[in-house]
Amino acid sequence: MIQFAVEIPYWGQSLLRVLGGLVAVLLPAGTIVYLFLFKMMSFMQSRLGPMEAGPYGSLQLVAEVGKWMQKEDLAPDRADKSIFKMAPLVVLTSTFLLVVVVPFGPDAYFTNFSIGVFYGLAVASISVLGILIAGWASANKYSLLGGLRAAGQLIAYELPMVLATLGVVIQAGSMNLQDIVVAQNTGEIFGFGGLGNPFILTQFVGFLIFMIAVQAELTQPPFDMPIAESELVSGYMTEYSGFRFLIFFIAEFATAGVFAFIAAVLFLGGWGVPFDWFSWNSIDDVDDWMNVAGPLIMFTKMLVLTFIIMWVRFSFPRFREDQLQTFAWKVLIPLALANTAVTAILKVTF
Amino acid sequence: MTMMSERQQLSYIASQAADARLNVELETEGMTLNIGPQHPATHGTLRIICRLDGEQVVWAEPGCGYMHRGYEKLTEVRTFPQVTTLVNRIDWLGSFANEVPFILAAEKLMEIEAPPRAQVIRTILFELSRIANVSLFLGDLGVQMGAVTPVFLAFRDREYVLNLIEGATGGRFHPNFDRIGGLKDDLPKGWIDETRQAMVKLREFCDIIEDLLFGNEIFQSRMRGIGIIPADVAKDYGLSGANLRASGVDYDLRRDQVLPMAWDKADWKVWTHPDGDSFARCWVRLQETRESCKIVEQLLDQVPAGPIMTKVPRIIKVPEGEAWVSTENPLGEMGYYVVSKGDLGPFRVKIRSASFNNISIVPWALKGVYVPDIITILASLYFILGDIDR
Amino acid sequence: MARLSDAPPSTDTDETPALPGDGLREGIVDDLRHRIGDAIIDVHLVPNDDLWVRVRTDAWRQTADALKAAGFTFFGFLSGLDWLPSPFGKGEEDPTAEPEEPDTEIRQGVTGGDTRFQVFARLVDLDRHVGITVKADVPDDEPVVESWTTVFAGANWHERECHEMFGIGFAGHPDLRNMYLPGDFEGYPLRKDFPLLSRMIKPWPGIVDVEPMPTADEPPPESLQEGSAS
Numbered sequence: 023m024i025q026f027a028v029e030i031p032y033w034g035q036s037l038l039r040v041l042g043g044l045v046a047v048l049l050p051a052g053t054i055v056y057l058f059l060f061k062m063m064s065f066m067q068s069r070l071g072p073m074e075a076g077p078y079g080s081l082q083l084v085a086e087v088g089k090w091m092q093k094e095d096l097a098p099d100r101a102d103k104s105i106f107k108m109a110p111l112v113v114l115t116s117t118f119l120l121v122v123v124v125p126f127g128p129d130a131y132f133t134n135f136s137i138g139v140f141y142g143l144a145v146a147s148i149s150v151l152g153i154l155i156a157g158w159a160s161a162n163k164y165s166l167l168g169g170l171r172a173a174g175q176l177i178a179y180e181l182p183m184v185l186a187t188l189g190v191v192i193q194a195g196s197m198n199l200q201d202i203v204v205a206q207n208t209g210e211i212f213g214f215g216g217l218g219n220p221f222i223l224t225q226f227v228g229f230l231i232f233m234i235a236v237q238a239e240l241t242q243p244p245f246d247m248p249i250a251e252s253e254l255v256s257g258y259m260t261e262y263s264g265f266r267f268l269i270f271f272i273a274e275f276a277t278a279g280v281f282a283f284i285a286a287v288l289f290l291g292g293w294g295v296p297f298d299w300f301s302w303n304s305i306d307d308v309d310d311w312m313n314v315a316g317p318l319i320m321f322t323k324m325l326v327l328t329f330i331i332m333w334v335r336f337s338f339p340r341f342r343e344d345q346l347q348t349f350a351w352k353v354l355i356p357l358a359l360a361n362t363a364v365t366a367i368l369k370v371t372f
Numbered sequence: 373m374t375m376m377s378e379r380q381q382l383s384y385i386a387s388q389a390a391d392a393r394l395n396v397e398l399e400t401e402g403m404t405l406n407i408g409p410q411h412p413a414t415h416g417t418l419r420i421i422c423r424l425d426g427e428q429v430v431w432a433e434p435g436c437g438y439m440h441r442g443y444e445k446l447t448e449v450r451t452f453p454q455v456t457t458l459v460n461r462i463d464w465l466g467s468f469a470n471e472v473p474f475i476l477a478a479e480k481l482m483e484i485e486a487p488p489r490a491q492v493i494r495t496i497l498f499e500l501s502r503i504a505n506v507s508l509f510l511g512d513l514g515v516q517m518g519a520v521t522p523v524f525l526a527f528r529d530r531e532y533v534l535n536l537i538e539g540a541t542g543g544r545f546h547p548n549f550d551r552i553g554g555l556k557d558d559l560p561k562g563w564i565d566e567t568r569q570a571m572v573k574l575r576e577f578c579d580i581i582e583d584l585l586f587g588n589e590i591f592q593s594r595m596r597g598i599g600i601i602p603a604d605v606a607k608d609y610g611l612s613g614a615n616l617r618a619s620g621v622d623y624d625l626r627r628d629q630v631l632p633m634a635w636d637k638a639d640w641k642v643w644t645h646p647d648g649d650s651f652a653r654c655w656v657r658l659q660e661t662r663e664s665c666k667i668v669e670q671l672l673d674q675v676p677a678g679p680i681m682t683k684v685p686r687i688i689k690v691p692e693g694e695a696w697v698s699t700e701n702p703l704g705e706m707g708y709y710v711v712s713k714g715d716l717g718p719f720r721v722k723i724r725s726a727s728f729n730n731i732s733i734v735p736w737a738l739k740g741v742y743v744p745d746i747i748t749i750l751a752s753l754y755f756i757l758g759d760i761d762r
Numbered sequence: 763m764a765r766l767s768d769a770p771p772s773t774d775t776d777e778t779p780a781l782p783g784d785g786l787r788e789g790i791v792d793d794l795r796h797r798i799g800d801a802i803i804d805v806h807l808v809p810n811d812d813l814w815v816r817v818r819t820d821a822w823r824q825t826a827d828a829l830k831a832a833g834f835t836f837f838g839f840l841s842g843l844d845w846l847p848s849p850f851g852k853g854e855e856d857p858t859a860e861p862e863e864p865d866t867e868i869r870q871g872v873t874g875g876d877t878r879f880q881v882f883a884r885l886v887d888l889d890r891h892v893g894i895t896v897k898a899d900v901p902d903d904e905p906v907v908e909s910w911t912t913v914f915a916g917a918n919w920h921e922r923e924c925h926e927m928f929g930i931g932f933a934g935h936p937d938l939r940n941m942y943l944p945g946d947f948e949g950y951p952l953r954k955d956f957p958l959l960s961r962m963i964k965p966w967p968g969i970v971d972v973e974p975m976p977t978a979d980e981p982p983p984e985s986l987q988e989g990s991a992s
Binding site: 436437440442444445446448449604605607608609610621623628629630693694695696698705707709711713719720722724728729732733736761 | 810812814835836837838839841843844847848869872882884888891893895914915916918919920927940941942943951952954958961
């Protein structure tokens with residue numbers, strides 16, 4: 023923990039961590055929704071987007087949240103009520119659990135697991151459960167179709183994501199996310215340390231696979247069969263309204279943000295800039311102001327990656343689910359395996 | 373040798389029974405899914421009842437009639453000019469095109485022809501309504517599949533055409549402009565130049581859509597090879613318009629029959645596609661939109677001077693007889709069989725609407741496809757509810 | 763308008779001479795006579811324009827087979843005709859005038875007929891670009907004709923609609939249920955004796971009169987553009 027002049031008791035530190043977690047999850051969600059969903063999508067579609075609430079529609083998010091929260095809490099008559107109500111929370115919980123391992127600075131992290139990557143990937147799969155039980159508990163055939171499609175899709179795309187991360191782990195030599203950041207920023211490309219060694223350069227195949235898998239994990243088009251608005255109305259979210267839908271909505275974009283954080287950590291160098299710029303040699307050399315700049319740098323990198331995710335979302339039509347599965351099993355997984363093999367070979371020989 | 377205790381035996385039997393119960397409960401039969409009548413994908417209140425086995429359709433049946441307005445009965449109590457108002461609302465996206473076959477049938481019974489100026493302007497407005505109709509289809513195609521961007525571009529560029537139609541006729545959606553013997557009014561000043569500029573924009577729109585949507589690999593994999601309708605099945609069901617031409621049948625009512633309209637004054641091509649799948653239908657419509665722009669541009673140069681209306685009495689009585697006129701409307705072949713008894717209004721009008729036949733093939737076409745393909749096949753067949761239900 | 767008979771079309775004294783046909787439609791009629799022979803009751807041919815054929819009721823499906831074999835493979839539509847003049851009028855009569863005797867005489871149209879109901883269909887030959895309208899009487903006592911679904915699959919929906927609107931039965935149709943109307947609807951709406959309720963409740967307020975067609979020596983009416991009814 024940072025050396026403050028004041029000694030913060032443990033409960034204070036935990037409170038700070040909880041608040042930080044909330045900010046780390048909700049701030050990206052809000053930014054992504056306003057900046058990309060409302061404004062960027064509108065500009066790409068040659069329209070303006072929300073302009074009424076606040077200057078240039080900046081308070082639209084506040085209006086939306088207020089609207090959703092004051093709606094009636096409905097549940098279908100034949101729905102399995104307790105599970106129906108639990109499903110959105112499961113999805114959101116997995117996001118919060120995932121952000122716990124993301125480092126925002128040399129000392130600005132929530133936890134520092136030595137198996138951070140392993141934990142992160144494991145926890146990311148909890149949202150699958152949430153979607154499945156949402157689809158089943160809604161007592162609606164559309165939701166059921168959406169939930170079943172989600173189950174197949176999300177499980178299929180977990181594997182490419184894991185395998186893509188494997189390449190990074192091999193190259194960094196550690197599963198600890200902080201170590202991965204340090205490895206990228208202290209690394210050198212052919213002796214030139216000015217850029218560090220962001221793994222996107224060597225692991226470009228892995229990066230591509232990871233981003234595609236993330237798009238599928240978020241059920242964004244072109245992989246949004248579970249939602250498939252023109253067929254299933256809203257898929258597993260059809261019967262949800264009011265506050266519960268808000269949770270799903272926030273969870274969708276918060277997860278996008280958090281996955282972008284993780285991708286930034288794994289491939290873009292995380293919170294750091296190449297240590298060469300400031301002649302640091304290891305993480306102990308890093309100055310304390312990096313704990314303030316780090317989150318900002320992470321935020322910027324997250325925005326860049328989310329921009330790509332959203333851009334693809336607005337442009338492409340969606341895959342049919344058998345084409346989607348074929349793509350995962352027959353294209354992405356062999357590619358990811360090959361990537362891992364090549365990385366391992368190169369790591370050993372060089 | 374171990375002997376199971378009685379307690380163990382009982383628990384074993386109980387677990388077997390529980391398994392058996394579970395097997396019976398998990399025994400799945402087909403699920404019946406109702407797509408519509410309120411649904412984002414159906415262009416209106418169409419209901420498709422599907423029986424699914426997993427995600428595959430076992431049988432599907434459209435249930436129409438949610439928008440049945442009884443047009444054929446309504447025409448029997450109206451005079452001929454009043455029927456024009458009614459008939460606008462059958463295919464409301466390309467409304468001018470609905471009036472034309474009826475007016476032509478009435479003129480055929482009266483043995484009069486509209487003056488050349490009116491014929492050319494009628495053809496121009498007809499093609500403009502086709503462009504308005506099909507450009508919405510092109511945008512909508514993306515939305516059915518999840519690409520949300522093309523529809524906004526389509527609506528933006530369609531505004532040019534709707535403004536033109538409004539400028540000439542006074543109504544964006546229901547122009548009600550055709551009259552027996554000619555047109556209601558002449559064109560406003562500057563309309564011809566505006567139309568030329570709009571056609572340039574519409575061509576650009578077609579190019580954008582082709583790049584954005586048709587060139588997309590996902591679009592192609594969703595549409596190619598899906599919903600193949602062979603030519604003889606298409607003819608059996610009376611599929612018409614782009615649906616028929618996409619199955620390789622070279623038949624276009626604008627070229628293949630003689631009507632007092634101006635299509636023969638322009639140099640244009642009929643597009644066909646040999647495949648007969650969903651992609652072919654969409655592609656043919658895209659090319660037809662471009663062709664319509666070409667026709668309009670050529671006809672704009674050839675608008676003759678002259679009266680806009682022949683001499684007809686103020687109150688029109690159509691002599692006794694029966695006439696059938698059909699034209700190549702945006703949705704397909706639309707025709708009117710007008711039976712007149714010499715009255716002020718028709719005795720019976722049979723409205724042959726294109727979408728009725730186009731959708732009658734749905735039970736045949738949807739056997740064995742996946743649920744997402746239902747949406748794409750329906751989208752490619754392209755129907756308007758008013759056209760099916762009249 | 764010429765009637766196809768054994769004699770060549772003669773010019774009537776009070777009509778313009780008939781246009782020379784191009785033999786296409788005449789050839790079609792001859793071909794049809796070869797196929798179904800005496801099932802043809804009447805033919806109405808407008809040269810270069812259109813062709814109507816009325817056949818015997820029991821040869822309705824046979825006609826479809828024959829036409830399909832002759833090249834008319836495109837199914838246009840199939841529907842019914844009710845020749846009874848409407849007993850309700852149009853609700854447009856001048857309320858100050860004497861109500862007229864309602865016309866109850868059934869006069870069939872172009873190719874004649876013997877019954878109140880007729881069923882008619884349109885088929886097109888896409889290669890020769892010619893269409894044909896076939897009609898058949900529907901017997902008054904038992905309004906049933908053969909179904910065309912075995913010949914043209916598209917006739918399925920058209921026959922369902924004709925059945926629910928006119929009450930004409932189609933023997934051999936696999937599933938003759940309502941197309942548009944709810945299942946428990948009573949009556950057949952497109953029959954002339956089925957009232958249009960909206961006109962019953964509120965008659966149309968317009969009063970109409972009639973003008974003859976302007977002849978060449980009459981001065982043109984003031985408004986050349988006005989074509990709509992009052």
